[in-house]
Amino acid sequence: MKLPDFNLPWFSKWNKENPTDIYGPAILIGAGMGAIVFAVILMIFGKQVQTTSIQTGPRGAGMSVQEFNFNLAKGDPTVAGYTTSEPIIPRDGDPTARYEVENVEDQFVRLTPQNYERLFGAMREWTGIPTLFTGKDDYQDKVARRMIEMTWNINENWEGHVNASGNGIGVNCYTCHRGQPVPSDIWFKIAPRLEAAAGWAAVQNYATDQTVSTSLPHDALEKLLLDDEDINVHDLEPRVPGSTADVDDLASIQDTERTYSLMNYFAGSLGVNCTFCHNTRAFYDAEQVTPQWGTAIQGIDMVQEMNNEYLVPLKEILPPNRLGPMHGDAPKAGCRTCHKGHQKPVGGLSMTEDWPELLGEGPPDYE
Amino acid sequence: MAEYFNIFNQVQVQGPAEAGMAGPGRPEIDRVGKPFFSTWIGILGNAQIGPIYLGYLGVVSLVTFFIALNIVGLNMLSQVGWSIPEFLRQGFWLALEPPGPEHGLTIPPLREGGWYIIASLFLLISVMTWWVRTYTRAEALGMGKHVCWAFAAAIFLFLVLGLIRPVLMGCWCEAVPYGIFPHLDWTTAFSIRYGNLYYNPFHALSIVFLYGSALLFAMHGATILAVTRLGGDRELEQIVDRGTATERAALFWRWTMGFNATMEGIHRWAFWFAILTPITGGIGILLTGTVVDNWYLWAVEHNFAPEHPGEYGYEAYQGGE
Numbered sequence: 001m002k003l004p005d006f007n008l009p010w011f012s013k014w015n016k017e018n019p020t021d022i023y024g025p026a027i028l029i030g031a032g033m034g035a036i037v038f039a040v041i042l043m044i045f046g047k048q049v050q051t052t053s054i055q056t057g058p059r060g061a062g063m064s065v066q067e068f069n070f071n072l073a074k075g076d077p078t079v080a081g082y083t084t085s086e087p088i089i090p091r092d093g094d095p096t097a098r099y100e101v102e103n104v105e106d107q108f109v110r111l112t113p114q115n116y117e118r119l120f121g122a123m124r125e126w127t128g129i130p131t132l133f134t135g136k137d138d139y140q141d142k143v144a145r146r147m148i149e150m151t152w153n154i155n156e157n158w159e160g161h162v163n164a165s166g167n168g169i170g171v172n173c174y175t176c177h178r179g180q181p182v183p184s185d186i187w188f189k190i191a192p193r194l195e196a197a198a199g200w201a202a203v204q205n206y207a208t209d210q211t212v213s214t215s216l217p218h219d220a221l222e223k224l225l226l227d228d229e230d231i232n233v234h235d236l237e238p239r240v241p242g243s244t245a246d247v248d249d250l251a252s253i254q255d256t257e258r259t260y261s262l263m264n265y266f267a268g269s270l271g272v273n274c275t276f277c278h279n280t281r282a283f284y285d286a287e288q289v290t291p292q293w294g295t296a297i298q299g300i301d302m303v304q305e306m307n308n309e310y311l312v313p314l315k316e317i318l319p320p321n322r323l324g325p326m327h328g329d330a331p332k333a334g335c336r337t338c339h340k341g342h343q344k345p346v347g348g349l350s351m352t353e354d355w356p357e358l359l360g361e362g363p364p365d366y367e
Numbered sequence: 368m369a370e371y372f373n374i375f376n377q378v379q380v381q382g383p384a385e386a387g388m389a390g391p392g393r394p395e396i397d398r399v400g401k402p403f404f405s406t407w408i409g410i411l412g413n414a415q416i417g418p419i420y421l422g423y424l425g426v427v428s429l430v431t432f433f434i435a436l437n438i439v440g441l442n443m444l445s446q447v448g449w450s451i452p453e454f455l456r457q458g459f460w461l462a463l464e465p466p467g468p469e470h471g472l473t474i475p476p477l478r479e480g481g482w483y484i485i486a487s488l489f490l491l492i493s494v495m496t497w498w499v500r501t502y503t504r505a506e507a508l509g510m511g512k513h514v515c516w517a518f519a520a521a522i523f524l525f526l527v528l529g530l531i532r533p534v535l536m537g538c539w540c541e542a543v544p545y546g547i548f549p550h551l552d553w554t555t556a557f558s559i560r561y562g563n564l565y566y567n568p569f570h571a572l573s574i575v576f577l578y579g580s581a582l583l584f585a586m587h588g589a590t591i592l593a594v595t596r597l598g599g600d601r602e603l604e605q606i607v608d609r610g611t612a613t614e615r616a617a618l619f620w621r622w623t624m625g626f627n628a629t630m631e632g633i634h635r636w637a638f639w640f641a642i643l644t645p646i647t648g649g650i651g652i653l654l655t656g657t658v659v660d661n662w663y664l665w666a667v668e669h670n671f672a673p674e675h676p677g678e679y680g681y682e683a684y685q686g687g688e
Contacts, residue, residue, distance in 0.1 A: 011596055018378075055684040058677025065681070196445035198478040200540075201464035205446070205549050206457055215460040215548040233560055235660040238668050243537035244656070245471035252468035252540050256560040257552060279675065281563050282663045290680040 056275050056290055063275040063290075071271075076340065078178040079347040083125050084354045088114045089366045103135045107148055110363055119357050126173040129181050140181075142317050147173070149361075150310040154302065155352060156360040161298040164291075170352030170359065175338050175345050185269075185336040188324030189226075191219035200254045212268040216261035217254070221334055224262050225300065226307050233259050234284035266296065269336035270343050299335060307332045379409035386418065387508075394507040397422045420504060428496040435489035439463045439545045442482050462546020466539045480539065487529055487542070498522055517642050524645035527653050535657050562661030566672065569651030576644040583637045590616045590633075605630045 043049055050069045057063030090112045097116040098109040108116055123144070124132045133141055154162055155170045163169050176183040187210055192202035204217040211218045223229045233251035244252040251259075267273055274280050277296055279288035286293075315323065315330035323329060338345045345351075356364040384402035389395050400417040408414055419425075443461040447453040454461070466480025475481050502515040533541045543553050558564040565571070591599050599605060599612030606629075613630045620627040628636055659665045666672040678684070 008596070054681045056681045057679050058675040060673070061675045061677075063679075194446040195448050196442070196478060197464065198476070199469075199480070200467040201479060202446075205460055205462040205464060205544070205546055207460045214552065215462065215546065216552055234562060236664070238562075238659055238661050238665040240660045243471070244468050244540060245536075245538040247468050251560065252538070253553065253556050253560055254467060254540060256556040260552070260556060260559060276681075279679070281565070281672075283559065285663075288675070288679065291682070292680065 056292075057279055057288075061275075061279050061281070061288075063279060065272050065276050067271065076342050076347050078340070079349065081179050082174055082346060082349065083122060085118055085122070086354055087356060087364075087366055088112065088118065090115070103133075105133055105145070107145060107361075108357065111357060115357065115364075119355070122355075123173055126179065127177045127181055128179045139317050139319060143314055146310060146314060148358075150306060151358050152361050153310075154306070155358060158298065158302045161295055161302050164295045164298075167350065168353055169344075169348070169350050171338065171345070172351040172355055172358050175351055176333065178340070178346075182322065182331075183333075183337055185334070185340060186331040187221050187334050187337075188331060189219075189222050189327045189329050190324075191217075191222060193218055204254075204257065210265065211261050212264045214261065214264055216264065217258040218261070220258050220261035220265065221332070223258065225303050225334055226312075226332060228304060230255070231259050231262065231300070232284065236284070266335055269334065269339050269341065271339075271341045272343060276343075303333055303335070379406065379414050381406075381409065381414050384415055384417075390507045390509070392507065394420065394422075394504075397425075422500070422503075424496045424500045424503065428493045428500060431489045431493040431496070435486045435493060438482055438486040438489070442486075443546070459547040460549070462544040462549035464544045464546075464549070465533075465542040468538055468540040470540070471538055472534065475539075483542075483545070484539065486545065491530070494522060494525060513638065517638065520642035520645045524649040524652070527649040532653055532655075532657070535653070541656065557655070561655045561659070562663040562665070564651070564655070564662060566662035566666040567651045567655060567659070569647050569654065573644055573648030573651060576640050576647060580637065580640045580644055583633075583640055586620075587633050587637060590619065593619075602630055602634075 048070065051066045052069055052072060053064045053066045055064055094112045096109060097104050097111045097113050100113040101116055104116070105120075108119065111119065120133050124130050127144070129140055131140075132144060151171060151173070162171050178184070190208060190210060192198075193206045193208060194202045194204075200217070203219040205215045206218065207213045207215065208218045210221055224231055230251070233256045235250070240250070242249050244250050263274065267276070270276070274283075277290050277293035279285070282288055311332050312330045315328075318330060320328070322331065324331070352359055356366055359365070381404045384404075386395060386402075387398060397420055398418040399421045400419050402415050402417040404414045405416055406414065408416065442463045443458075444451075444454050446461060447457055463483050463486060464480065465483045466475040470480060474484055477485075498515065498518055501518050502512055505512050505514060529542050533539050543550050591602070593599075594612040594616050597612035597615065598610060599616060604610070605613045609630070617627040617629065655662070663672060
């Protein structure tokens with residue numbers, strides 16, 4: 001091909017005398033760039049990798065939560081395994097289980113025998129323990145009795161979290177157990193995970209499940225969902241006196257990383273990102289949060305109560321193989337235990353509309 | 368298609384190795400290593416590898432650097448029970464962590480941050496001796512000291528992050544951990560803790576200079592390669608005796624964006640953009656936590672935080688587009 005002639009005879013001469021392979025590198029670079037362009041087109045138009053986004057806040061705040069379409073289509077596979085049946089509404093004068101059922105459980109003596117059998121059959125399916133409450137009175141029965149009290153407590157006193165929409169959602173055994181005797185996504189204390197270091201250095205810089213594979217502190221669940229340490233780290237004024245060495249007054253960078261670790265756990269547990277709850281330019285500002293933030297705040301308090309009042313005391317009853325591998329501690333719950341990676345547990349199904357027996361300790365209201 | 372593309376060097380110089388100039392004080396005796404040639408490196412630039420000037424400061428710098436590196440690496444290894452496979456697996460996550468906030472500015476036990484202080488001290492000596500080296504090597508070659516002053520800008524940021532600011536904050540805990548992911552988590556935690564660094568005006572300036580440096584380097588590199596066929600790469604010659612290469616390069620930019628630099632001036636542009644990046648950034652870091660504790664609220668106070676009117680929560684945006 002003829003070059004545009006810009007009157008450099010020495011160049012043209014040199015060019016003719018030094019033929020050089022430029023096609024080799026050109027093809028290499030072209031192939032590389034072409035692959036990148038193809039990948040970008042695939043991302044934008046390809047069905048396999050398309051995403052759906054929901055806007056979660058005002059324009060300009062970048063508040064948007066994305067999910068791959070194939071993940072959305074897949075949904076939660078345990079939803080299909082949920083078994084339920086409608087209550088048999090008792091009439092006046094119907095006998096109660098107290099007199100009709102052998103080895104009746106104290107917590108449900110006032111139920112009719114039909115509803116009693118219905119409920120207990122369901123509990124056996126939900127927990128995957130067919131021998132539950134069949135008269136063995138082993139540790140599983142003891143644990144189950146306490147967990148029924150926990151379920152009543154959650155449904156009665158924590159409506160702000162488990163029934164935030166007001167559609168009567170609530171929880172039952174299936175919410176955590178999903179048909180398994182030991183629920184998935186329970187957590188144990190794992191700090192300190194590192195040897196040879198002490199203090200803050202020993203509880204971070206190691207990829208773990210609880211930190212969603214980040215190198216953030218892995219004592220976040222222990223300190224913030226079990227102990228009641230401060231999650232807040234921001235200063236609420238532009239200038240605040242003091243040094244971060246005053247550990248009681250100001251949060252340090254280490255405290256901030258622990259809070260960030262908890263927030264990563266929240267996001268992973270619900271399958272969302274930070275903007276589901278926050279305007280990320282000012283994480284701390286309660287005037288720039290979504291309603292879901294309020295629901296989550298209640299969730300924190302609820303989980304702390306669940307762990308401290310109900311689950312940790314179970315350590316005395318549980319056999320050693322059900323306790324934590326590092327500290328022998330009782331299994332504890334977190335967001336992921338119920339939500340299992342989805343915004344609404346069990347696909348948002350109501351866990352209590354068929355089960356007024358689980359709404360509270362008092363007599364069930366069959367409407 | 369033009370036959371001559373200046374993407375890779377088509378002509379490599381691999382003659383007898385250059386040993387460098389002689390000078391006062393006979394610096395040539397301290398240049399060690401038999402030079403060799405690498406064809407692959409030659410495709411990008413000068414094919415000669417070596418010799419390197421050692422000298423007292425160089426030895427001190429190298430030795431202290433390797434001590435610091437080993438303190439960091441061996442601490443990481445000890446944290447995973449001296450298991451090499453686990454070290455390789457967790458490598459990007461491991462770190463040598465600074466002392467916790469409870470220690471303030473005291474020297475803590477080794478396992479609780481003492482090793483960090485020691486490693487930092489060796490690294491400081493290593494960097495400072497290397498800095499003096501950039502001065503003395505320029506002196507030996509009869510050059511201006513610009514490289515030394517440019518490096519000083521980077522060292523300013525390094526000192527701010529690891530020494531000056533932690534001292535001003537009264538706590539070693541504010542320093543940056545030595546680890547791949549952990550030092551990146553530090554940047555996020557720093558921004559979260561101090562109210563969103565995007566609202567720090569010096570951080571914004573530093574970004575301007577960073578993006579500007581990247582832009583300028585791409586522009587200048589491309590421009591010179593584009594005029595190599597006209598001798599543009601002989602920049603010193605072009606500076607004192609402007610040739611067609613410089614004229615075409617200048618006209619290209621004048622026609623593209625309305626103004627241009629000169630063959631000398633472009634290097635001054637690049638120099639200042641580059642050194643202002645760590646200088647303004649260092650100032651921004653220095654002001655954080657000392658003078659301002661929440662940059663977003665500082666922005667609100669100074670009336671430049673934008674309003675975001677609108678509903679919060681996805682329920683408000685369903686059923687829309």
